[in-house]
Amino acid sequence: MARPPRIDNLQYCNWSEKIFRQMRQGGLDAVHATIAYHESFREMVLNIERWNRWFERFPESIFPGRMADDVRAARATGRTAIFFGLQTPSCIEDDIGLVEILHTLGVRFMQLTYNNQSLLATGCYENEDAGITRMGKQAISEMNRVGLVIDMSHSAERSTLEAIELSARPIAITHANPASWAPARRNKSDAALKALAGRGGMLGFSLYPHHLKDGSACTLESFCAMVARTAELIGDAHIGIGSDLCQDQPDSVVEWMRMGRWSKETDYGEGSKHQAGFPEPPSWFRDNRDFGNIEEGLRQVGFDAAGVARIMGGNWLSFYEKSFGRLT
Amino acid sequence: MARPPRIDNLQYCNWSEKIFRQMRQGGLDAVHATIAYHESFREMVLNIERWNRWFERFPESIFPGRMADDVRAARATGRTAIFFGLQTPSCIEDDIGLVEILHTLGVRFMQLTYNNQSLLATGCYENEDAGITRMGKQAISEMNRVGLVIDMSHSAERSTLEAIELSARPIAITHANPASWAPARRNKSDAALKALAGRGGMLGFSLYPHHLKDGSACTLESFCAMVARTAELIGDAHIGIGSDLCQDQPDSVVEWMRMGRWSKETDYGEGSKHQAGFPEPPSWFRDNRDFGNIEEGLRQVGFDAAGVARIMGGNWLSFYEKSFGRLT
Numbered sequence: 001m002a003r004p005p006r007i008d009n010l011q012y013c014n015w016s017e018k019i020f021r022q023m024r025q026g027g028l029d030a031v032h033a034t035i036a037y038h039e040s041f042r043e044m045v046l047n048i049e050r051w052n053r054w055f056e057r058f059p060e061s062i063f064p065g066r067m068a069d070d071v072r073a074a075r076a077t078g079r080t081a082i083f084f085g086l087q088t089p090s091c092i093e094d095d096i097g098l099v100e101i102l103h104t105l106g107v108r109f110m111q112l113t114y115n116n117q118s119l120l121a122t123g124c125y126e127n128e129d130a131g132i133t134r135m136g137k138q139a140i141s142e143m144n145r146v147g148l149v150i151d152m153s154h155s156a157e158r159s160t161l162e163a164i165e166l167s168a169r170p171i172a173i174t175h176a177n178p179a180s181w182a183p184a185r186r187n188k189s190d191a192a193l194k195a196l197a198g199r200g201g202m203l204g205f206s207l208y209p210h211h212l213k214d215g216s217a218c219t220l221e222s223f224c225a226m227v228a229r230t231a232e233l234i235g236d237a238h239i240g241i242g243s244d245l246c247q248d249q250p251d252s253v254v255e256w257m258r259m260g261r262w263s264k265e266t267d268y269g270e271g272s273k274h275q276a277g278f279p280e281p282p283s284w285f286r287d288n289r290d291f292g293n294i295e296e297g298l299r300q301v302g303f304d305a306a307g308v309a310r311i312m313g314g315n316w317l318s319f320y321e322k323s324f325g326r327l328t
Numbered sequence: 329m330a331r332p333p334r335i336d337n338l339q340y341c342n343w344s345e346k347i348f349r350q351m352r353q354g355g356l357d358a359v360h361a362t363i364a365y366h367e368s369f370r371e372m373v374l375n376i377e378r379w380n381r382w383f384e385r386f387p388e389s390i391f392p393g394r395m396a397d398d399v400r401a402a403r404a405t406g407r408t409a410i411f412f413g414l415q416t417p418s419c420i421e422d423d424i425g426l427v428e429i430l431h432t433l434g435v436r437f438m439q440l441t442y443n444n445q446s447l448l449a450t451g452c453y454e455n456e457d458a459g460i461t462r463m464g465k466q467a468i469s470e471m472n473r474v475g476l477v478i479d480m481s482h483s484a485e486r487s488t489l490e491a492i493e494l495s496a497r498p499i500a501i502t503h504a505n506p507a508s509w510a511p512a513r514r515n516k517s518d519a520a521l522k523a524l525a526g527r528g529g530m531l532g533f534s535l536y537p538h539h540l541k542d543g544s545a546c547t548l549e550s551f552c553a554m555v556a557r558t559a560e561l562i563g564d565a566h567i568g569i570g571s572d573l574c575q576d577q578p579d580s581v582v583e584w585m586r587m588g589r590w591s592k593e594t595d596y597g598e599g600s601k602h603q604a605g606f607p608e609p610p611s612w613f614r615d616n617r618d619f620g621n622i623e624e625g626l627r628q629v630g631f632d633a634a635g636v637a638r639i640m641g642g643n644w645l646s647f648y649e650k651s652f653g654r655l656t
Contacts, residue, residue, distance in 0.1 A: 042370060049425030097377030104433055 004309030005029045005071055006291060007316040009204040010085070010153075010175040010242035012257075013288075014249045015054060020061035022288035023080040029313065030071045030081045030320075032109060032174065032242070037087050038260030041098055044091040048105055051082065064106055068320035071313075083320075085109030085174070087154060089120050089139065096135070099142040108324055109174060110143065111151045112136060112163060115269065116262060121152075121159035124185045125269075129156035132166060144168045147324045153186070153242075160192050169323060170200035175242035177206055178233070181226045182213040186270060190233060197234035202319045204242020205230075209279035210270035211244070216280040223282075224297035227311065236307050240316040241294065247287050251277035332637030333357045333399055334619060335644040337532040338413070338481075338503040338570035340585075341616075342577045343382060348389035350616040351408040357641065358399045358409045358648075360437060360502065360570070365415050366588030369426055372419040376433055379410065392434055396648035399641075411648075413437030413502070415482060417448050417467065424463070427470040436652055437502060438471065439479040440464060440491060443597065444590060449480075449487035452513045453597075457484035460494060472496045475652045481514070481570075488520050497651065498528035503570035505534055506561075509554045510541040514598060518561060525562035530647045532570020533558075537607035538598035539572070544608040551610075552625035555639065564635050568644040569622065575615050579605035 006027045012034040013019050023031060035051065036044045055064055065071065065081030074081040084107045091110075092098040102110065112132075113123035120136035122129040132140065140163065143150055150171040152160040164171055173196060179187035186206075188196075193203060205227060212218035213226070230239055246253070254277060258269035268276055284293045291312070298308045334355045340362040341347050351359060363379065364372045383392055393399065393409030402409040412435045419438075420426040430438065440460075441451035448464035450457040460468065468491060471478055478499040480488040492499055501524060507515035514534075516524075521531060533555060540546035541554070558567055574581070582605060586597035596604055612621045619640070626636045 041373075045369070045429055046423075046425070049423070049429065052425065052428050095374075095377070097374070097380065100380050101373055101377065101433070105429070106432070 005075065005313035005317050007071065007313035008032070008241050008243050008245070008288075008291070009172075009202075009316050010034065010206075011245045011247075012087075012249070013245060013247040014253070016248065017058055017061070019247055019288060020054070020058050020080070024061060024078065026288040026291045028080050028288060028291065029074045030065055030083060030316070032083045032085050034087050035084050035107070036091050037114060037257050038090055038262070039088070041091050041093055041095075044086070045105070048084070051084070055082075065108075066106055067324050068317060071317050071320065083108045085151065087111045087151075088114040089118050090114075092139070094119060094135070096138050096142055099139060099148060100146045103146040103148045107148060108320075109149045109151045109172065111154055112139070113152075113155045113159065115154050115258075121163065122156040123154055124156045126156060129158040131158045132162045136163075137166060140166050141168075145327050147326055149323050157189060157192060160188070161195055164192070164195045164199050164201060167199070169327065170202065170319065171196065172202045172204070172319070174202075174204045175206040175208070175211075175244040176203065177211045177226065178230055181229070182211060184211055184270065186211055193230065193234050197238035200238070202238055202240060202315060203230070203234070204240050204316075206242060206244045207282065207285045208244035208246070209281065212282065216282055218282050220282070220284040220293060220297040221300070224294070224301040227298060228301045228303070231303075231307070231311075236303075236310055237315060237318075239311055240319075241291075241312065243285070245281075245285075245288065246278055249278060254278050333403065333641035333645045335399065335641035336360070336569050336571050336573070336616075336619070337500075337530075337644050338362065338534075339573045339575075340415075340577070341573060341575040342581070344576065345386055345389070347575055347616060348382070348386050348408065352389060352406065354616040354619045356408050356616060356619065357402045358393055358411060358644070360411045360413050362415050363412050363435070364419050365442060365585050366418055366590070367416070369419050369421055369423075372414070373433070376412070379412070383410075393436075394434055395652050396645060399645055399648065411436045413479065415439045415479075416442040417446050418442075420467065422447060422463070424466050424470055427467060427476060428474045431474040431476045435476060436648075437477045437479045437500065439482055440467070441480075441483045441487065443482050443586075449491065450484040451482055451487075452484045454484060457486040459486045460490045464491075465494060468494050469496075473655050475654055477651050485517060485520060488516070489523055492520075492523045492527050492529060495527070497655065498530065498647065499524065500530045500532070500647070502530075502532045503534040503536070503539075503572040504531065505539050505554065506558055509557070510539060512539055512598060514539055521558065521562050525566035528566070530566055530568060530643060531558070531562070532568050532644075534570060534572045535610065535613045536572035536574070537609065540610065544610055546610050548610070548612040548621060548625040549628070552622070552629040555626060556629045556631070559631075559635070559639075564631075564638055565643060565646075567639055568647075569619075569640065571613070573609075573613075573616065574606055577606060582606050
């Protein structure tokens with residue numbers, strides 16, 4: 001490869017031809033796209049159908065990513081490979097057999113929880129965290145078998161630590177930052193990050209303002225210095241980007257993300273009554289064309305070319321290599 | 329290949345380890361297995377989940393067939409590749425996007441009707457046949473695009489002829505015989521068979537007694553002489569086996585096949601009140617180990633080695649080659 005791969009391992013945009021073109025303008029070879037937050041299996045299939053129509057309409061920009069080699073195919077053809085992921089286990093309902101079906105349909109990441117208690121584990125907004133459930137253990141084992149990556153981004157501490165421990169394969173926290181830098185419920189303790197990396201797992205740094213120090217006012221320098229400190233903490237082989245970019249989304253979508261159908265009362269999640277909608281993105285990361293800013297920022301805080309390349313995509317590509325196939 | 333491939337292009341057995349072993353004993357490199365008759369999409373997914381468990385439990389006997397090369401992989405490893413098919417369009421419900429989802433899940437054949445009127449076309453037991461519907465035309469076009477083969481085995485005459493004409497790719501009648509030999513509603517007119525072959529389509533000869541002259545008493549000689557006459561009618565490049573073998577099935581299953589949930593009154597389909605269950609198979613074709621009898625019978629009626637090889641699997645393999653990929 002002439003230049004190193006560039007991968008954003010989490011986005012949930014209001015997808016459009018414009019955004020697909022901007023992905024390529026931003027040099028992205030692969031994007032892990034969230035396709036469900038609270039959906040049932042059948043509703044998730046409808047979302048895949050929407051993606052299939054985008055793949056059919058915009059083949060010059062995007063195509064379905066299935067295995068690590070698709071990242072190379074994307075680079076070779078000047079396109080972006082889209083890898084599907086779920087921020088919820090609701091799509092497997094109470095049916096363990098759906099884990100393999102999801103993988104066949106191209107899903108490559110699945111969170112065991114989304115903020116709340118699920119059938120599998122505890123989410124980061126619950127008061128009590130009882131850890132991985134009986135079905136959760138079965139799901140971890142089956143996800144390991146078929147090559148569906150466990151993502152604990154929205155999980156509570158004990159559940160996160162147990163998933164890392166129980167999983168026979170490295171897991172991911174696709175979009176979060178160290179809580180020691182920005183103490184949000186969604187950010188992760190140093191203990192969890194060390195355990196994650198200790199088992200070969202990956203952390204994707206989030207650019208979502210609620211996960212950033214100083215929120216929307218967070219500076220590129222502060223963000224990149226945090227990346228450097230995290231590299232000191234857990235090494236530079238286990239970190240990448242998972243921007244959580246929600247480009248062009250109307251505020252109705254953040255309501256769906258937070259509340260799905262589980263509550264009649266308004267839940268503001270990481271927001272508040274006075275800041276109920278999507279937060280303003282930082283000035284240096286407004287859309288898919290801004291990945292060059294992050295790359296430059298990483299150089300400024302002292303990463304060498306090899307380190308920058310690993311963080312901007314090389315580490316995720318290595319993780320894809322070992323994660324998406326059957327356990328042999 | 330040392331010996332020619334052997335393919336049975338339709339079975340619906342009460343699957344078990346015994347039957348999977350018998351497939352190999354019968355020399356079968358590939359079987360097209362029906363996975364739904366009246367099921368909704370979600371119910372069909374449950375049936376795929378059952379198959380996934382069989383694939384996991386019996387990897388020495390069977391594996392999922394996706395493309396023609398899997399037939400060669402089966403031969404190379406002494407196993408049988410299982411290709412999924414639907415005898416119904418009920419699994420796409422009213423959602424054209426499910427056609428591509430089915431293909432992603434490994435489905436390679438879909439009937440546009442099962443005896444009754446469907447959203448797509450007319451079945452062979454209706455009194456009126458209005459031909460391919462508006463959605464039927466959309467489905468044919470989409471099935472052509474993704475590589476899902478149109479199967480008109482249970483369709484009425486006009487619908488069958490229109491599907492052959494409308495489809496941009498060759499279609500199949502996976503399990504039926506010439507009505508000129510055995511005048512069952514499920515068997516096909518010479519006109520339909522000629523139209524089918526004229527567009528490159530395939531006929532799979534059925535061994536189901538209700539499709540045979542003299543039913544369960546049909547002789548191997550009579551069956552093979554019928555194959556020879558069909559080869560004279562439409563050539564020997566467009567015929568193969570689609571046995572409709574329903575090995576070890578209890579009679580409750582034929583009730584489901586005939587009635588699904590569409591009727592409160594008993595419908596005997598091809599049977600009758602006095603012969604309501606599965607008919608007795610012919611003495612020379614009782615299970616998956618009996619394909620050698622058919623091969624020998626074809627030799628006896630005058631087919632040379634190359635002709636026998638084409639009918640026993642070579643023609644289906646060629647058809648798989650050109651049918652299961654995307655339309656380019």
